[in-house]
Amino acid sequence: MHWTKITGWMLALALPLMAAAQQGSGVKKRPNIVYIMSDDHGYQAVSAYGYGLNHTPNIDRLAKEGVLFTQATVTNSLCAPSRAVLLTGKHSFINGKIDNEARFDWNQDNFAKQLQQHGYQTALIGKIHMDGLPQGFDYSAVLIDQGEYYNPNFIINGKKQQVPGYVTDLTTDMTLDWIAKRDTAKPFCVLFHQKAPHREWLPALRHIAEYTKLKVKEPSTLFDDYKGRGTAARTAEMNILKDMNWAGDSKIPPAMMDELGLKQTLTWDKAAYTNNLGRMTPDERKAWDAVYDPIMADFKKRYPSMSKTELMRWRYQRYMQDYLGTVAAVDDGVGRLLDFLKTNGLDENTIVIYTSDQGFYLGEHGWFDKRFMYEESLRTPLLIRYPAEIPQGKRSASLVQNLDFAPTLLDYAGVAVPKDMQGRSFRKLLNGKDTSWRDAIYYTYYEYPSIHMVKRHYGVRTNRYKLIHFYYDVDEWELYDLEKDPHEMKNVYNDPAYASVRKNLYKKLVQLRKQYKDSDANDQRFLQVAVKKQQ
Template sequence: MKSLSSRIPWTFVLLYLLCIACNPPADKHTRRPNIIYIMSDDHAYQAVSAYGHGLNKTPNIDRIAHEGALFTRATVTNSLCAPSRAVLLTGKHSFVNGKVDNEQPFDWNQDNFAKLLQQAGYQTAMVGKIHMDGLPQGFDYSAVFPGQGHYYNPDFIINGEKRQLHGYVTDITTDLALDWLDQRNPDQPFCLLYHQKAPHREWLPAERHYPEYTQMEFPEPSSLFDDFQGRGTAAKTAEMNILKDMNWAGDSKLRPDVVDELGLISPIEWDKAAYNNNLGRMDSAQRAAWDAVYDPINDAFRRDFRQLSDTQLMRWRYQRYMQDYLGCIASIDDGVGRLLEYLEANGLAENTIVVYTSDQGFYLGEHGWFDKRFMYEESLRTPLLIRYPKEIKPGTKIDALVQNLDFAPTFLDYAGASIPPDMQGESFRELAAGRSHDWRDAIYYTYYEYPAIHAVKRHYGIRTDRYKLIHFYYDIDEWELYDLQEDPREMKNVYDDPAYKEVRDSMHKRLTAVRTQYGDSDENNHKYLRPYLEKGTP
């Protein structure tokens, strides 16, 4: 009997060897990259120490920038929780994907980048906050909060089944993300959306952090006592002032009995209910630890309140805000550290893209405000840090005007998947790698949630490298123009300044062109006003 080798013609052997040479097995240089997208909620870029504001320290988040890229002018298209997430998923502006505010339903049946990654052979998972009704589509595994979620002993909807898990939400979200990474199929590339609740209002830090953070004092922004001279109606009438518009119990953590004793009036009716519900989720040990730290704060405030001027009250409330807000961020940074360590320990760091960002920016006392919504820089801009050792050089700094609109096409580009022509964002892969500097010269912004909480009026506008043009509409018709080079804190509207006439005219032309490019119009503004009119809001 002849051997097997003697029965195989040598020509076939040579052809086989040639095929192997031309198409080698996938190795660490040819495998498609994994993607981990970390998004916190309301994390201001000012509160990431890599941006150099000196407010707090985030060493693990900073590590992503040190080992990759820091984007200095990343922005959102709509500074609100749910709309921002819809833009992330679809790569389309709010007026195209339909999720213009926190109230309108999101159509999960439309395409999103996770669905397209699944079709391209990726395993996909979403863990944490999504803030949109319905079971997330495009994910092999989902463990998400109902609504906003809770800081202590939170509820999760895990693949459609609601469960309450014991512990602190930031840590649990990280645990679930790492558990999924452990259980995934190691032979497939993966995309994990790892979304933290923190530091969303009402800012309850973890027990390991609040004893330290409640004793800290933080620098005040120069515009904490902004009087809004030189600005229009919208800024003057917004309800985001730390002294006047924050809740005393839910936000500043004064017990309801102290609030009643001192005759304090909160602007929002759910203030005490929020306090009781949030702390009511704690078990006895968690509540005892909390009270041991926060009761002395209440006692000191009760003792000193009658002697405090409005200026002193504002400063007290600002410090209380920062203590809890930044204390929440400390736990996020812990979780990022755990994730980066996991990637290193499991040999995944080299071939995994790690993104850290937030769903929008946030005011940390600038203009006397908290919250977001406006097109002003603090809420328009968001932190964005990306690490991918195969393509991005350590310490890269990118000033281009990228937006959350660009995440979907960028991830599809990295995965080698087709980018649908109706996606409105652009892949910034070549920017991040330093292979190209060709990029857009203006970004477009829309905001629709008015009349509503915080009373931020409807507006749209564009931002270029130097200038910003905003149109506030519906119950007012006002324009604002800012020279960000001369006035980076946006304290003076120069729209009617004769010296800026040419700039104003040029920005109007650019705005018209950008609206046409993206398919926006005044008709869209009317379309997304109707639900508010139908509810009887003025």
């Protein structure tokens, strides 16, 4: 028999035996990664966190089968900057994406590029909210800007096309389809980014009948008067009664607004309603109107005699019904993904992360939106499942940040973390091999003056305390004792009882600004950019 034929025959037998030997010796394949990021999903609206607002059984599965972080935070509570931090592992003042207006430089390194260079297949599907063709991905299907809920436009590998359907379901479909068609010889990483529950909150038709009937518990601070805080809280424009759009947000038809004498809060209020619902097919619009028309007819009757308190409560319910309705479809998508992974034998060796680009106000302090360093905005849901390494049912209060995602995922993939990344891998926190971690996090916010008028600020948060400096057109400091004042109702910066706490926090703040290479020079540089925009 010819020698090459013998060799080929022997290899055919040897390769499966080698693979089996590797498995038996504990050699593991590199994990697959599914990173699920929703947009503006407050941790209060994940039922595993225990706030009782809604039920998210599929997201909760990640908590039961993995770890839930109770104090995960972001470095800059705004959509596009948060995504830039995820990709680069660097603070906004380093990666350059300080706000939603600044351009993101895709030429800089990111963790997806690193994974690509080390044998991973990579994909980005859904919302990224940054201009330019995404780099670091073998496949991308991204929404344009904020994206649309019904029959949205996607840019798929650089080409724009409208895709019929509901955006949350479509993003899920595309993600599962890409995983199914991948090269099975390589590990994969997919960023599965949902638009929901971003404003203006249009739920899927299958959820509107149920969720428009919800009676949601009001937060204790819904009627906050902001007396315990400074200028920033008092002047922010995100109050549900005063600043939320009537048509686009509360779904009151523009013609009805005119009849009732309701004025647009923002110039694009009526246009948002017309454009968003105008994307629906005739059948979709008919199903929508069948549910919402009676609600609006009832409001029309009641409005003339409603007090401001009654109106605030009505608007809060309208807001939460639609918001939680959009979350329901996100949870459906998580369930479909987890079932798909299990059915296809991928669940054991796939890291699944669920998080949001930041937190969100669900009526706390009377607000919607985010931006502040206050808790509801700063903290984000974070649940991670990886059966091969992470124990089930674990809860962690460690101060992890979105800054840490890139180095953590590279660590799991066996890829060296670039030295200029500012985050830390929290893999050893997850597997319990090392419980030591940072004792404070650093935060910055720059998008002012702009929509919602949240003043520029930076600050430090420890497990118990928070120190914030508001600047630009004010110079004010706020200090909160989160143990005694979890809702952050009273600024104790000038309280003599907190003098030593204030001193220690200031030292920590100076230390972190130096560690992360932030300074007043950065603030001035970005202020000059803002001034030019205003001219």
